[in-house]
Amino acid sequence: MTDVERSVRGDAAGDPGARAAVVRAVLWLLVGVLAVRQVAVVLRRPPGERLTDLETWTGATGVLHIAGSLYDPGRFTGTPFAGLVLKPLTVSAEQALGVVWTFGSLLLVVLLGFVAVRALPAPVSRRTAFLAAPVAITLLMVSLPVRNTLHLGQTSILPVLLVLLACFAVRGERLPGVLTGVAAALQPAVLLFAALFWLTGRRRAAVGGGVTFVVCTALAWAMMPRDSWAYWVHHLAGAGLGERPDSLANQSLHGALLRFGLQGPLEIALFLVLAAVVVVLGLRRAARYARDGQLLLAVAVTGCVAVAVSPTAWQHQLLWVLLAVVGRVGTRASDRLVWPAVVVLVLTLPGKMLLPNVGVVLPVRDNVLLVAALAAACAVPFLSRTSPHWRQPVPTDYAKPVPARFAWVPLVPLWRRVLSRPNLLLELLLIRVVYSAYAKVRLAATAGRSAAEEHGRQIHSAEQWLHIDIEHWANHTVVGIPWLRDFFDYYYSTFHFIVPLAILGVLYVRRPSDYRWARTTIGFATVLALLGFWLYPLAPPRLMPGLGFIDTVHGVQDLDSPDFGALTAVTNQYAAMPSLHFGWSLWCGLVILLLAPKLWMKVLGLLHPLFTVSAIVATGNHWVLDAVGGGAVVAAGFGLTYVLAGPRRLQALPDAGRATDSGAGGRPEPEAGNDGDTGDDSGRPVVVAGPASSKA
Template identity: 80%
Template sequence: MLWLVVAALAVRQMAVALRRPPGERLTDLETWIGENGVLHVTGSLYDSDRFTGTPFAGLVLKPLARAAEQNLGVLWTFGSLLLVAALGIVAARALPGPVSRRTALLAAPVAISLLMVSLPVRDALHLGQTSILPVLLVLLGCFVVRGERAPGLLIGVAAALQPTVLLFAVLFRLTGHRRAAVTGGAAFAACTALAWAVMPGDSWTYWVHHVAGAGLGGTADGLANQSLHGALLRSGLAGPPEIALYVALAAVVCFFGLRRAARYAGDGQLLLAVAVTGCVAVAVSPTAWQHQLLWVLLAVVGRVGKRASDRLVWPAVVVLVLTLPGTVLLPNIEAVFPVRDNVLLIVALAAACAVPFLPRTSEHWLHPVPADHGAPVPARWSRVPLLPFWRRVLSRPNLLLELLLIRVVYSAYAHVRLAATAGRATAEHHGRQIHSIEQWLHIDIEHRANHAVVHIGWLRGFFDHYYSTFHFIVPLVILGVLYVRRPADYRWARGTIGFATLLALVGFWLYPLAPPRLMPGLGFIDTVHGVQDFAKPDYGSLTAMTNQYAAMPSLHFGWSLWCGVVVLLLAPKTWMKVLGLLHPLFTVSAIIATANHWVLDAVGGAAVVALGFGLTHLLAGPRKLRPAAVPAAAKPQDDLAAPLPVPVPVQMPRATDDPVGGKQL
């Protein structure tokens, strides 16, 4: 099944790359070998900043300039996918042992899948770049070929294509493979000298004028450059102070990172050593574009944490950072912009110099401290829970992983909610349906409530503020309190609201609905957003932030009802329970009074929340857990009530004849 997933991802990646318009697909490849590409025209490769490779890379690519453009695009994409598959297979076979048979079977397809969905591979396939090849050459040199000279030769050729890869020759030297290190340096020098001999002007421009390619391609301070040099330029530094600080930081990163890589190689974790060295190369390179950051993904093999519950934190961080853009991982808040803009660099620096990867000699390498699990109390139906392997963990989940999970899930929710629209006509048609049903049921109170609140200034301001603010604050506060005080119940509550939100997204997609404030001719007043221009289908700038037709079901009321139910079930005091129940009451009043929802939207919100609680109960069992069994030795005993010990007669063994002649007991 996993290999079928790999095949599906490969087909999809080829389709995405080749179905783009001619001016948007394989843009770098087109720049190199197209009709007016730099490899076709006479003159220097670097007359413009379109070619960013080394002169040796230009020398290797020049024969491709005579190939048919259409056929080359297909072959290039297919060949790149084959390189990714080979890279994944080699990386999977290089996992540090001992590895179980199941892990060995899963490793290759999982590795290839992660590589295909990662940002560097997607970027390389979109641009038509060669950045996958140096990584594969290094892995082949470290794990496939034998001897001392062949690995060095592959490293040297890879460094001729991507100069900072020469740091692997330093790794060879630190690990005692002196001949491989010398061969790597010699191969790099030979390839570079060959390029100097054939293209002396281009070589001078690249190595001297541009200082190993710095300044080619996009601007060095652009977000695409995830290196120390780019981060310092984005921070506002420039000129000699920036260069001096960059050189000093690069030296520090090389010193600590390469020493760590050599230590991991000596510990038998050669793949982790390769990943750490690659992360050092990413950080210290003058320009490290997104398609050159595959080294960071290889760092996922490192094991971090003594507890089993912490083992997934580092892999999850690496995979999320390498597959999702920073705008999805972090909110649009100015205070976190420095982290969001440099998140790939931060992870690379962490892998190179900071993350405490476990050595294989650690007692926790194979046997981490297991998580405590609790069994739910018996349910009324014998088939509950349906997923007996869904074990309820009692310990508190990792905070970083939870924050990432909440952020990624909310970002996905926002994107799906924004995309789930079928147009204004359909949404208004559904709005008239809902209005007719409410009139038939005699629950169409929205118009009267809306106009009554409009004329009471303080009440209108209260409902407007409550609608805009408490929708997010209250659920986050409740989840935060449960996380700190009641971890087991936090996991249960998080699952219920997750199921409810997922079901709501299905509703948004299947039944786009215009809220009362966007229904022309009914006379509703939008108290929160102001007067809307019904002549514009996009309703001004509001649609750029959210889908205005995602009204059924109402998650404003659904989440508030979830808050009320959780507080009612878990709060220790009566006044807390009453206060928790006031929140859904105020929310349903606010969504109706501000004309943002119909009454039946609130009914839909209650339905998805009920289904969320029901699904959690059905799959994982009741919320309450069985009390932990107390060992008999730990149970307190009443000395007066305890029965007196009964003396047991002891029979002494009698003397027997020793075969040697003596006596023994």
């Protein structure tokens, strides 16, 4: 092995087993931190704001205390059997019950993680077996269903755990059926697992589950006849309990149809038809995966079916969707992370962070958890264990290793330079999530008007000392030339997002290897800019009192309540240093300068940062030094990418061949300076991302 390869792979960094042990210890530490945080978040809330569902049931005025039906106040959403089980808890003190309930729920989460890990389909690699438990428990801890369950004091973890125990932890046929029946008595849609048992040949377990469900329900009916009638008949198996069924919290087919405006017999008929289709397709797929040796995936698919066809599926009941992360999708190694990433993002982030507030995608955003459940149940083509790609997917082409830039700053081993383009869905999701996080941090990074104006006076004084305080002159000059003012107003408002996204799109299609380093560079620059927003809130010239600036974009400002148009409520008025308007435009100009094949393209690309810096100064939205700061973070972004990931020029490994399109049916990308040959006659390695040629 060459010295270069050692510097990239880090073979000298230590024993792999020791590194794995350190990683495992860090993951378990993360689990502990998350557990402490969850307990603290719940128990630090004042009474009345924590464990709200549990308090509604068992508190001093809870429905389990008062005489009459559980369902008269409309606050209890569980089955009569659940009410029967919870009745003894009403004698507990609220504080003690809250603590015990929260810790008990966390223990159930940990147990659920261990059981799920034991159920992973064989063969399981040694590294996976070593790290799977803390990773699984961490994902459970941060998932929306678990967080919602802990916050509300719900019981939704218990049915999932009972089903997993029935499928993986107990032997025989009788006890699995009993556990499944009890779970169904707590959450009726879980009775679908009896059908899964039947379809996979476990007939006694299926019958046992059905009988146990009937016995538990009959017991509750005998002891609480009025409540049982109210739940099963009056409220149609709980469909009318809790929040409005058309609220966004109800992520079932029934809730989605109601949100689409359907009502009455038509909605009920359509729901029954769609539910029947989902049940048939989902259970057939689940049975097939179970026979294939992927029983955990079969359980996840069945749970997703139960979520979709239940009249109500609240957020705390959607843990089944997270279990579908075990399914393997895609024949290429580069695609294997797409489905797990989608599931984790959907189950950990709210829909408004995943998709923009655009009318055409609102139906998907409002029903994103239901869409994920339906996809897992009926659509996603999970690989069979008999597939040749199950264990050995098509490998990813990597660039030839490069030496570290500095001996004391090793290249990041995970950033091996990939020659093919990344998965489009995963890229779009990550870009959306990163932008949402950027917007939230930008909005939160403010220290108030007084600090921002003081920093504005500091910047203004510094520019006067440097004799670059041209903002007032430029602003008033442009105001006196209407066509120039309109041009800069339009340029400032329009091209900030369009041009970077267009460049990334072109690079993704035409220059995938260049797309990766370009995307990484602008990402670093944006993160560094967020630090600037946080540490140095700055009032732009248009919001500085007494300096006479004119906001040409939005008109005269009330400095106590500045207006930034439609974005006023979702942007930070004092996130001016550094200027990402100029920073992103400079990134665009440099990328075009490096990659454009024609001179006129390079010149046109460099005009964009020139027009942008003129626009931000002339419209009164930035100081000149803001642009300097924007240039600094972009330079730092390029520098960090170079230091941590190596140079932009890539060389293919001798046995890797040419970089190919990772999208289906894509054609190989021509190497710079070649018309399709994989190398020259001298046998030298091919440069696949060097200086752009006329064919780029």
